Amino acid sequence: MFARQQVADLTEIVAELDEAGVALAAIGSGTPEQAREFMAKFKFPGEMYVDPSLSVYKAFGLERGFWKTLGPASVGRGLKAMTRGFRQGGSAGDLWQQGGLFVLGPGQQLLFQHRNPAAGKQADLNAVLAAATAP
Amino acid sequence: MKISIIISVSVLLMWMVLLTGCIANGGGAMQDNATEVLGPMTADLTVNNLDNEALAVASLWEERRVVLVFLRHYG
Structure with a gap:
Protein backbone atom coordinates (compact mmCIF):
# COMPACT_ATOMS: atom_id res chain seq x y z
CA MET A 1 0.00 0.00 0.00
CA PHE A 2 2.79 2.45 0.91
CA ALA A 3 4.64 1.66 -2.32
CA ARG A 4 1.49 2.53 -4.27
CA GLN A 5 1.13 5.75 -2.30
CA GLN A 6 4.77 6.63 -2.95
CA VAL A 7 4.39 6.04 -6.68
CA ALA A 8 1.33 8.28 -6.75
CA ASP A 9 3.23 11.01 -4.88
CA LEU A 10 6.29 10.74 -7.13
CA THR A 11 4.12 10.97 -10.21
CA GLU A 12 3.19 14.47 -9.06
CA ILE A 13 6.79 15.70 -9.14
CA VAL A 14 8.12 13.80 -12.14
CA ALA A 15 7.42 16.64 -14.58
CA GLU A 16 9.54 19.02 -12.50
CA LEU A 17 12.32 16.42 -12.30
CA ASP A 18 12.20 15.95 -16.07
CA GLU A 19 12.40 19.69 -16.60
CA ALA A 20 15.51 19.85 -14.40
CA GLY A 21 17.07 16.88 -16.20
CA VAL A 22 16.90 14.65 -13.13
CA ALA A 23 16.17 10.96 -13.59
CA LEU A 24 13.80 8.96 -11.41
CA ALA A 25 14.64 5.35 -10.59
CA ALA A 26 13.34 2.81 -8.11
CA ILE A 27 14.77 -0.33 -6.59
CA GLY A 28 12.43 -3.02 -5.30
CA SER A 29 13.01 -6.19 -3.34
CA GLY A 30 10.99 -8.54 -5.56
CA THR A 31 11.69 -10.27 -8.85
CA PRO A 32 11.80 -8.60 -12.28
CA GLU A 33 8.41 -10.18 -13.08
CA GLN A 34 6.85 -8.71 -9.94
CA ALA A 35 8.42 -5.35 -10.75
CA ARG A 36 7.01 -5.42 -14.28
CA GLU A 37 3.56 -6.21 -12.95
CA PHE A 38 3.79 -3.41 -10.37
CA MET A 39 4.95 -0.91 -13.00
CA ALA A 40 2.17 -1.84 -15.40
CA LYS A 41 -0.48 -1.68 -12.71
CA PHE A 42 0.56 1.54 -10.97
CA LYS A 43 2.27 3.37 -13.85
CA PHE A 44 5.56 4.12 -12.11
CA PRO A 45 6.99 6.96 -14.23
CA GLY A 46 10.67 6.03 -13.93
CA GLU A 47 13.23 3.26 -14.29
CA MET A 48 12.82 0.14 -12.19
CA TYR A 49 15.47 -2.22 -10.84
CA VAL A 50 15.39 -5.11 -8.40
CA ASP A 51 17.59 -6.18 -5.53
CA PRO A 52 16.11 -9.45 -4.19
CA SER A 53 19.28 -10.10 -2.15
CA LEU A 54 18.71 -6.77 -0.31
CA SER A 55 22.46 -6.12 -0.46
CA VAL A 56 21.98 -2.59 -1.84
CA TYR A 57 19.29 -1.85 0.75
CA LYS A 58 21.77 -2.94 3.40
CA ALA A 59 24.63 -0.87 1.95
CA PHE A 60 22.41 2.23 2.09
CA GLY A 61 21.63 1.52 5.73
CA LEU A 62 17.92 0.95 5.26
CA GLU A 63 15.90 -0.43 8.13
CA ARG A 64 14.38 -3.89 8.27
CA GLY A 65 12.21 -5.55 10.91
CA PHE A 66 8.85 -6.96 11.88
CA TRP A 67 7.87 -4.08 14.18
CA LYS A 68 8.99 -1.47 11.65
CA THR A 69 6.32 -2.88 9.36
CA LEU A 70 3.61 -3.71 11.87
CA GLY A 71 4.22 -1.29 14.77
CA PRO A 72 1.34 0.94 15.91
CA ALA A 73 2.74 4.01 14.14
CA SER A 74 2.90 2.10 10.85
CA VAL A 75 -0.61 0.74 11.30
CA GLY A 76 -1.82 4.31 11.92
CA ARG A 77 -0.15 5.52 8.73
CA GLY A 78 -1.70 2.56 6.91
CA LEU A 79 -5.16 3.60 8.05
CA LYS A 80 -4.43 7.15 6.91
CA ALA A 81 -3.31 5.88 3.50
CA MET A 82 -6.53 3.88 3.25
CA THR A 83 -8.51 7.07 3.71
CA ARG A 84 -6.68 8.37 0.61
CA GLY A 85 -7.94 5.35 -1.31
CA PHE A 86 -4.83 3.14 -1.23
CA ARG A 87 -5.32 -0.56 -0.50
CA GLN A 88 -2.93 -3.28 0.55
CA GLY A 89 -2.33 -5.85 -2.19
CA GLY A 90 -0.58 -9.20 -2.07
CA SER A 91 2.98 -9.00 -0.86
CA ALA A 92 5.69 -9.33 -3.51
CA GLY A 93 9.15 -8.89 -2.10
CA ASP A 94 10.46 -8.62 1.43
CA LEU A 95 7.61 -7.58 3.72
CA TRP A 96 9.88 -6.47 6.59
CA GLN A 97 12.25 -4.34 4.49
CA GLN A 98 11.78 -0.58 4.79
CA GLY A 99 12.38 1.89 2.02
CA GLY A 100 14.14 5.19 1.58
CA LEU A 101 14.93 7.91 -0.89
CA PHE A 102 18.24 9.39 -2.03
CA VAL A 103 19.25 12.12 -4.44
CA LEU A 104 22.57 11.19 -5.95
CA GLY A 105 25.09 12.22 -8.58
CA PRO A 106 26.54 12.98 -10.85
CA GLY A 107 29.63 11.23 -9.56
CA GLN A 108 29.80 10.60 -5.85
CA GLN A 109 27.53 13.44 -4.71
CA LEU A 110 24.92 12.58 -2.11
CA LEU A 111 22.47 15.49 -2.07
CA PHE A 112 19.60 14.09 -0.04
CA GLN A 113 19.02 11.02 2.08
CA HIS A 114 16.03 9.68 3.86
CA ARG A 115 15.74 6.26 5.42
CA ASN A 116 12.19 5.34 6.36
CA PRO A 117 12.32 4.58 10.09
CA ALA A 118 9.13 2.54 9.72
CA ALA A 119 6.57 1.65 7.08
CA GLY A 120 4.93 4.65 5.48
CA LYS A 121 7.22 7.29 6.99
CA GLN A 122 8.46 8.59 3.68
CA ALA A 123 10.60 11.50 2.60
CA ASP A 124 9.17 15.01 2.31
CA LEU A 125 8.86 15.43 -1.45
CA ASN A 126 9.24 19.22 -1.28
CA ALA A 127 12.68 18.68 0.26
CA VAL A 128 13.44 16.02 -2.34
CA LEU A 129 12.50 18.35 -5.15
CA ALA A 130 14.57 21.19 -3.69
CA ALA A 131 17.65 18.97 -3.42
CA ALA A 132 17.16 17.38 -6.82
CA THR A 133 16.68 20.63 -8.72
CA ALA A 134 19.32 22.70 -6.92
CA PRO A 135 22.05 23.94 -9.26
CA MET B 1 -5.94 -14.92 40.79
CA LYS B 2 -7.91 -13.97 37.70
CA ILE B 3 -7.47 -10.27 38.48
CA SER B 4 -3.70 -10.57 38.80
CA ILE B 5 -3.52 -12.39 35.47
CA ILE B 6 -5.63 -9.67 33.82
CA ILE B 7 -3.42 -6.92 35.33
CA SER B 8 -0.23 -8.71 34.24
CA VAL B 9 -1.48 -9.18 30.69
CA SER B 10 -2.63 -5.55 30.53
CA VAL B 11 0.76 -4.26 31.72
CA LEU B 12 2.53 -6.51 29.25
CA LEU B 13 0.35 -5.27 26.39
CA MET B 14 0.88 -1.62 27.34
CA TRP B 15 4.62 -2.18 27.48
CA MET B 16 4.58 -3.80 24.06
CA VAL B 17 2.60 -0.92 22.57
CA LEU B 18 5.01 1.65 24.04
CA LEU B 19 8.05 -0.32 22.98
CA THR B 20 6.86 -0.87 19.44
CA GLY B 21 5.95 2.80 19.14
CA CYS B 22 9.50 3.77 20.11
CA ILE B 23 11.01 1.24 17.74
CA ALA B 24 8.70 2.22 14.92
CA ASN B 25 9.59 5.88 15.29
CA GLY B 26 13.25 4.98 15.43
CA GLY B 27 14.34 8.34 16.79
CA GLY B 28 13.05 10.08 13.70
CA ALA B 29 16.15 12.04 12.70
CA MET B 30 16.96 10.12 9.57
CA GLN B 31 16.54 12.83 7.02
CA ASP B 32 19.37 15.04 5.92
CA ASN B 33 19.78 17.09 2.80
CA ALA B 34 23.34 18.25 3.35
CA THR B 42 28.23 0.74 -3.31
CA VAL B 66 18.94 10.72 -10.01
CA VAL B 67 16.18 10.51 -7.43
CA LEU B 68 16.60 6.91 -6.27
CA VAL B 69 13.66 5.43 -4.41
CA PHE B 70 13.90 2.20 -2.45
CA LEU B 71 10.45 0.64 -2.36
CA ARG B 72 9.35 -1.59 0.49
CA HIS B 73 7.70 -4.39 -1.40
CA TYR B 74 5.40 -4.51 -4.38
CA GLY B 75 2.19 -4.58 -2.40
Missing part, protein backbone atom coordinates in the same frame (compact mmCIF):
# COMPACT_ATOMS: atom_id res chain seq x y z
CA THR B 35 25.65 17.61 0.43
CA GLU B 36 27.89 14.69 1.16
CA VAL B 37 30.07 12.37 -0.77
CA LEU B 38 29.16 8.73 -1.13
CA GLY B 39 31.61 6.34 0.38
CA PRO B 40 32.83 3.15 -1.25
CA MET B 41 29.78 1.29 0.10
CA ALA B 43 31.35 0.16 -5.36
CA ASP B 44 30.87 -3.55 -5.99
CA LEU B 45 27.11 -3.79 -5.69
CA THR B 46 24.76 -4.65 -8.49
CA VAL B 47 21.03 -4.49 -9.17
CA ASN B 48 19.13 -6.27 -11.92
CA ASN B 49 17.09 -4.57 -14.59
CA LEU B 50 13.70 -5.91 -15.68
CA ASP B 51 15.41 -8.24 -18.16
CA ASN B 52 17.24 -9.70 -15.15
CA GLU B 53 20.59 -8.36 -16.31
CA ALA B 54 22.98 -7.24 -13.59
CA LEU B 55 24.43 -3.75 -13.66
CA ALA B 56 26.54 -1.76 -11.22
CA VAL B 57 24.20 0.20 -8.98
CA ALA B 58 26.62 3.14 -9.04
CA SER B 59 26.06 3.42 -12.79
CA LEU B 60 22.60 4.82 -11.98
CA TRP B 61 24.13 8.11 -10.78
CA GLU B 62 27.64 8.06 -12.22
CA GLU B 63 26.95 10.51 -15.03
CA ARG B 64 23.66 12.09 -14.07
CA ARG B 65 21.57 13.20 -11.12
Whole structure:
Protein backbone atom coordinates (compact mmCIF):
# COMPACT_ATOMS: atom_id res chain seq x y z
CA MET A 1 0.00 0.00 0.00
CA PHE A 2 2.79 2.45 0.91
CA ALA A 3 4.64 1.66 -2.32
CA ARG A 4 1.49 2.53 -4.27
CA GLN A 5 1.13 5.75 -2.30
CA GLN A 6 4.77 6.63 -2.95
CA VAL A 7 4.39 6.04 -6.68
CA ALA A 8 1.33 8.28 -6.75
CA ASP A 9 3.23 11.01 -4.88
CA LEU A 10 6.29 10.74 -7.13
CA THR A 11 4.12 10.97 -10.21
CA GLU A 12 3.19 14.47 -9.06
CA ILE A 13 6.79 15.70 -9.14
CA VAL A 14 8.12 13.80 -12.14
CA ALA A 15 7.42 16.64 -14.58
CA GLU A 16 9.54 19.02 -12.50
CA LEU A 17 12.32 16.42 -12.30
CA ASP A 18 12.20 15.95 -16.07
CA GLU A 19 12.40 19.69 -16.60
CA ALA A 20 15.51 19.85 -14.40
CA GLY A 21 17.07 16.88 -16.20
CA VAL A 22 16.90 14.65 -13.13
CA ALA A 23 16.17 10.96 -13.59
CA LEU A 24 13.80 8.96 -11.41
CA ALA A 25 14.64 5.35 -10.59
CA ALA A 26 13.34 2.81 -8.11
CA ILE A 27 14.77 -0.33 -6.59
CA GLY A 28 12.43 -3.02 -5.30
CA SER A 29 13.01 -6.19 -3.34
CA GLY A 30 10.99 -8.54 -5.56
CA THR A 31 11.69 -10.27 -8.85
CA PRO A 32 11.80 -8.60 -12.28
CA GLU A 33 8.41 -10.18 -13.08
CA GLN A 34 6.85 -8.71 -9.94
CA ALA A 35 8.42 -5.35 -10.75
CA ARG A 36 7.01 -5.42 -14.28
CA GLU A 37 3.56 -6.21 -12.95
CA PHE A 38 3.79 -3.41 -10.37
CA MET A 39 4.95 -0.91 -13.00
CA ALA A 40 2.17 -1.84 -15.40
CA LYS A 41 -0.48 -1.68 -12.71
CA PHE A 42 0.56 1.54 -10.97
CA LYS A 43 2.27 3.37 -13.85
CA PHE A 44 5.56 4.12 -12.11
CA PRO A 45 6.99 6.96 -14.23
CA GLY A 46 10.67 6.03 -13.93
CA GLU A 47 13.23 3.26 -14.29
CA MET A 48 12.82 0.14 -12.19
CA TYR A 49 15.47 -2.22 -10.84
CA VAL A 50 15.39 -5.11 -8.40
CA ASP A 51 17.59 -6.18 -5.53
CA PRO A 52 16.11 -9.45 -4.19
CA SER A 53 19.28 -10.10 -2.15
CA LEU A 54 18.71 -6.77 -0.31
CA SER A 55 22.46 -6.12 -0.46
CA VAL A 56 21.98 -2.59 -1.84
CA TYR A 57 19.29 -1.85 0.75
CA LYS A 58 21.77 -2.94 3.40
CA ALA A 59 24.63 -0.87 1.95
CA PHE A 60 22.41 2.23 2.09
CA GLY A 61 21.63 1.52 5.73
CA LEU A 62 17.92 0.95 5.26
CA GLU A 63 15.90 -0.43 8.13
CA ARG A 64 14.38 -3.89 8.27
CA GLY A 65 12.21 -5.55 10.91
CA PHE A 66 8.85 -6.96 11.88
CA TRP A 67 7.87 -4.08 14.18
CA LYS A 68 8.99 -1.47 11.65
CA THR A 69 6.32 -2.88 9.36
CA LEU A 70 3.61 -3.71 11.87
CA GLY A 71 4.22 -1.29 14.77
CA PRO A 72 1.34 0.94 15.91
CA ALA A 73 2.74 4.01 14.14
CA SER A 74 2.90 2.10 10.85
CA VAL A 75 -0.61 0.74 11.30
CA GLY A 76 -1.82 4.31 11.92
CA ARG A 77 -0.15 5.52 8.73
CA GLY A 78 -1.70 2.56 6.91
CA LEU A 79 -5.16 3.60 8.05
CA LYS A 80 -4.43 7.15 6.91
CA ALA A 81 -3.31 5.88 3.50
CA MET A 82 -6.53 3.88 3.25
CA THR A 83 -8.51 7.07 3.71
CA ARG A 84 -6.68 8.37 0.61
CA GLY A 85 -7.94 5.35 -1.31
CA PHE A 86 -4.83 3.14 -1.23
CA ARG A 87 -5.32 -0.56 -0.50
CA GLN A 88 -2.93 -3.28 0.55
CA GLY A 89 -2.33 -5.85 -2.19
CA GLY A 90 -0.58 -9.20 -2.07
CA SER A 91 2.98 -9.00 -0.86
CA ALA A 92 5.69 -9.33 -3.51
CA GLY A 93 9.15 -8.89 -2.10
CA ASP A 94 10.46 -8.62 1.43
CA LEU A 95 7.61 -7.58 3.72
CA TRP A 96 9.88 -6.47 6.59
CA GLN A 97 12.25 -4.34 4.49
CA GLN A 98 11.78 -0.58 4.79
CA GLY A 99 12.38 1.89 2.02
CA GLY A 100 14.14 5.19 1.58
CA LEU A 101 14.93 7.91 -0.89
CA PHE A 102 18.24 9.39 -2.03
CA VAL A 103 19.25 12.12 -4.44
CA LEU A 104 22.57 11.19 -5.95
CA GLY A 105 25.09 12.22 -8.58
CA PRO A 106 26.54 12.98 -10.85
CA GLY A 107 29.63 11.23 -9.56
CA GLN A 108 29.80 10.60 -5.85
CA GLN A 109 27.53 13.44 -4.71
CA LEU A 110 24.92 12.58 -2.11
CA LEU A 111 22.47 15.49 -2.07
CA PHE A 112 19.60 14.09 -0.04
CA GLN A 113 19.02 11.02 2.08
CA HIS A 114 16.03 9.68 3.86
CA ARG A 115 15.74 6.26 5.42
CA ASN A 116 12.19 5.34 6.36
CA PRO A 117 12.32 4.58 10.09
CA ALA A 118 9.13 2.54 9.72
CA ALA A 119 6.57 1.65 7.08
CA GLY A 120 4.93 4.65 5.48
CA LYS A 121 7.22 7.29 6.99
CA GLN A 122 8.46 8.59 3.68
CA ALA A 123 10.60 11.50 2.60
CA ASP A 124 9.17 15.01 2.31
CA LEU A 125 8.86 15.43 -1.45
CA ASN A 126 9.24 19.22 -1.28
CA ALA A 127 12.68 18.68 0.26
CA VAL A 128 13.44 16.02 -2.34
CA LEU A 129 12.50 18.35 -5.15
CA ALA A 130 14.57 21.19 -3.69
CA ALA A 131 17.65 18.97 -3.42
CA ALA A 132 17.16 17.38 -6.82
CA THR A 133 16.68 20.63 -8.72
CA ALA A 134 19.32 22.70 -6.92
CA PRO A 135 22.05 23.94 -9.26
CA MET B 1 -5.94 -14.92 40.79
CA LYS B 2 -7.91 -13.97 37.70
CA ILE B 3 -7.47 -10.27 38.48
CA SER B 4 -3.70 -10.57 38.80
CA ILE B 5 -3.52 -12.39 35.47
CA ILE B 6 -5.63 -9.67 33.82
CA ILE B 7 -3.42 -6.92 35.33
CA SER B 8 -0.23 -8.71 34.24
CA VAL B 9 -1.48 -9.18 30.69
CA SER B 10 -2.63 -5.55 30.53
CA VAL B 11 0.76 -4.26 31.72
CA LEU B 12 2.53 -6.51 29.25
CA LEU B 13 0.35 -5.27 26.39
CA MET B 14 0.88 -1.62 27.34
CA TRP B 15 4.62 -2.18 27.48
CA MET B 16 4.58 -3.80 24.06
CA VAL B 17 2.60 -0.92 22.57
CA LEU B 18 5.01 1.65 24.04
CA LEU B 19 8.05 -0.32 22.98
CA THR B 20 6.86 -0.87 19.44
CA GLY B 21 5.95 2.80 19.14
CA CYS B 22 9.50 3.77 20.11
CA ILE B 23 11.01 1.24 17.74
CA ALA B 24 8.70 2.22 14.92
CA ASN B 25 9.59 5.88 15.29
CA GLY B 26 13.25 4.98 15.43
CA GLY B 27 14.34 8.34 16.79
CA GLY B 28 13.05 10.08 13.70
CA ALA B 29 16.15 12.04 12.70
CA MET B 30 16.96 10.12 9.57
CA GLN B 31 16.54 12.83 7.02
CA ASP B 32 19.37 15.04 5.92
CA ASN B 33 19.78 17.09 2.80
CA ALA B 34 23.34 18.25 3.35
CA THR B 35 25.65 17.61 0.43
CA GLU B 36 27.89 14.69 1.16
CA VAL B 37 30.07 12.37 -0.77
CA LEU B 38 29.16 8.73 -1.13
CA GLY B 39 31.61 6.34 0.38
CA PRO B 40 32.83 3.15 -1.25
CA MET B 41 29.78 1.29 0.10
CA THR B 42 28.23 0.74 -3.31
CA ALA B 43 31.35 0.16 -5.36
CA ASP B 44 30.87 -3.55 -5.99
CA LEU B 45 27.11 -3.79 -5.69
CA THR B 46 24.76 -4.65 -8.49
CA VAL B 47 21.03 -4.49 -9.17
CA ASN B 48 19.13 -6.27 -11.92
CA ASN B 49 17.09 -4.57 -14.59
CA LEU B 50 13.70 -5.91 -15.68
CA ASP B 51 15.41 -8.24 -18.16
CA ASN B 52 17.24 -9.70 -15.15
CA GLU B 53 20.59 -8.36 -16.31
CA ALA B 54 22.98 -7.24 -13.59
CA LEU B 55 24.43 -3.75 -13.66
CA ALA B 56 26.54 -1.76 -11.22
CA VAL B 57 24.20 0.20 -8.98
CA ALA B 58 26.62 3.14 -9.04
CA SER B 59 26.06 3.42 -12.79
CA LEU B 60 22.60 4.82 -11.98
CA TRP B 61 24.13 8.11 -10.78
CA GLU B 62 27.64 8.06 -12.22
CA GLU B 63 26.95 10.51 -15.03
CA ARG B 64 23.66 12.09 -14.07
CA ARG B 65 21.57 13.20 -11.12
CA VAL B 66 18.94 10.72 -10.01
CA VAL B 67 16.18 10.51 -7.43
CA LEU B 68 16.60 6.91 -6.27
CA VAL B 69 13.66 5.43 -4.41
CA PHE B 70 13.90 2.20 -2.45
CA LEU B 71 10.45 0.64 -2.36
CA ARG B 72 9.35 -1.59 0.49
CA HIS B 73 7.70 -4.39 -1.40
CA TYR B 74 5.40 -4.51 -4.38
CA GLY B 75 2.19 -4.58 -2.40
